[in-house]
Amino acid sequence: MCRPTYFDVSYAINPWMSPGKPTDPALAIRQWEQLRSLYQWYGHTVDLIEPAPGLPDMVFSANGATVVDDRVLVARFRHEQRGQEADHYRRWFTDHGYPEVHSAEYFNEAEGDCAVVGDTVLAATGFRTDFRAHAELARVLGRQVHSLSLIDPRFYHLDTALTALSDTEVMYYPGAFSEDSVAKLRTLYPDAILADEQDALVFGLNAVSDGLRVFLPKAAEALAKQLRDRGFEPVGVELSELLKAGGSVKCCTLEIRHPDRTPALVTG
């Protein structure tokens, strides 16, 4: 995770961002601290990356890199306002001894646009990540990648519209995807939980699951009920300040999957 020390909405690169509207930096930090404490309370290890001045979106660590086993594919951001974040994430993984740290050749906003579901990876294109990045992901991570297309600018990253719940289960908002992609998702996950527009708009799908608990925005009440009915424990989190930049729980969390470690979460 990356502490939102320099968080602000000073530019607009998605429809949620209004640079004219005031933000409350102290509240952003308190809300973020709460998410970090919750992860720790539930037994997850949280590693931190040092925030950098001038990079107000760096708190959204999910965009920094995709990590599977020892392999790391560092992001390449579409907007130049976030471009420099990639160097910080690259350095973090190199400094922490990861043997294979690759830098993306094509625009690739990491876990913002890809979800690891068991042995497969779902990757999206449409707004940020280049379609050609999907083949690169498959090659670097050594996993099968299914491509999906996002069509609604409010759901500009895959992690605003779909959550991996376990090795075999997902939840998603169909309205965010092209018809072909919805058909693909139906075939891959016939029993998926489907979110309604209301829960998608409060970023209910911008969630993190450890297979038992699902950390998600508090306001996604119907989704929380559906999760409970499926045997998951929903854990509601309030991140209203970060939503002003178009991010919530998952955006603040880069998941480190390592076979020798219990699932760990990196937030900033």
Ligand code: ARG
């Ligand atoms: N303001 C950031 C952007 O537009 C928000 C990123 C949210 N991150 C995510 N994983 N969806 O890039």
